[in-house]
Amino acid sequence: MAQAQPAYVERPRRRGRRALVVLVVLLLLLVGILVVADRVAVGVAERAITDQVRQEVAKQGAQSAPPEVEVGGFPFLTQVLNGRYERISIVLREVRGSVQGDAISLPKLDVDARQVSASLDTIRSGQGEVVAETVHGTATVSYDSLAALLDRPGLKLSEKGGKLGVTAPVDVLGQQLTVTGTADVAISEQGKVSLRFxxxxxxxxxxxxxxxxxxxxxxxxxxxxxxxPELPFQLAVREVRPTPDGLAVTADATNVPINSAG
Structure with a gap:
């Protein structure tokens, strides 16, 4: 009888291990289902917000390629239940005003909306407001597009030591000279980019x-x-600075509706 005792004790241990394995597998399956559901919900919300942003951009007199929307924060479903989202990133390409004139287009405008309020009904139906506490926008104006606007043959712009540099051939008293120098860059009261050489x-x-x-x-x-161009989401230009890739434009706004309320 003493030798049979270990085999008798081992059986419940094996059953316990099996139950633990089954529990772990079930938990993993549940987590997987929740993650999939979370990502599916994100996709639905992103498509809904994309449609609403497209309407808002048109409403504000701007034009762009279809917006690209990404909802940040995890888990997403808890944000849906709270009606408050940590971050919504919006990419607008080829942003231009409804009336072009001499306005320069922005190849890409990155918009970062933080602490966004939107009820579940708004996301589901598209009716109601989606409001961001803060909206931050960044864009880069290429030097080639600026040079084209200046319309001087051979003129080239670039960044030199943190300033806007220029190189251009100029005829002075019958001599062909190469002019070089820098410009002061600022934002005018009218929201234009002021270049002063x-x-x-x-x-x-x-x-x-x-x-x-x-x-x-x-x-x-x-x-x-x-x-x-007129920027969407009430964005006001705050800073323009030369970078190796072009003039970097920074804009921001607060308490902004990022959709057209139904």
């Missing part, structure tokens, strides 16, 4: 007053205010 020089410039006057006149001729 105040520091131009040219190697070999004749040492006569009229030559310097001609160079100054050229600087004034390429100093312009560049109109940007």
């Amino acid at each position: 105040n520091d131009l020089n040219a190697e070999g410039l004749p040492n006569v007053p009229v030559a310097r006057t001609l160079l100054n006149n050229y600087a004034r001729s390429i100093s312009i205010d560049v109109p940007l």
Whole structure:
């Protein structure tokens, strides 16, 4: 009898291990189902918000390619139940105003909406407001598009030491000289990008007053205010700075509806 005792004790241990394995498998299956359901819900919400953002962009007089929307934060379903989302990222490409004129288009506008309020009924039906506490937008204006707007043959723009640099061939008193220099970049009261070329020089410039006057006149001729397209979501431009890729535009807004309320 003493030798049979270990076999008698082992059976419940094996049954316990089997039950634990079954429990772990069931838990993993449940977690997997919840994750799949969470991701499916994200996809539904992203499609709904995409449609609403498209309407809002058109309503505000801007034009762009179809918006690309990504809802952040995990788990998503708890955000749905609370009616509050951590982050919604929106990408708008080829943003331009309804009236082009001389306004320059933005190849890409990245919009980051934080602490977004939207009820479940709004997401499901598209009726009601989707409001973000803060909206931050960033875009880059290419130097080629700016140079085309200035319309000076051979003129090239680039970033030089954190400033907007220019290089251009200029005829001064019958001599073909290469002009170089930098510009001050700022935002005007009208929300335009102000370019002011105040520091131009040219190697070999004749040492006569009229030559310097001609160079100054050229600087004034390429100093312009560049109109940007009307930005959606009430975004107001706060900063423009030269970068290696182009002029980086930063805009923001607060308490903004990012959809057209039904």
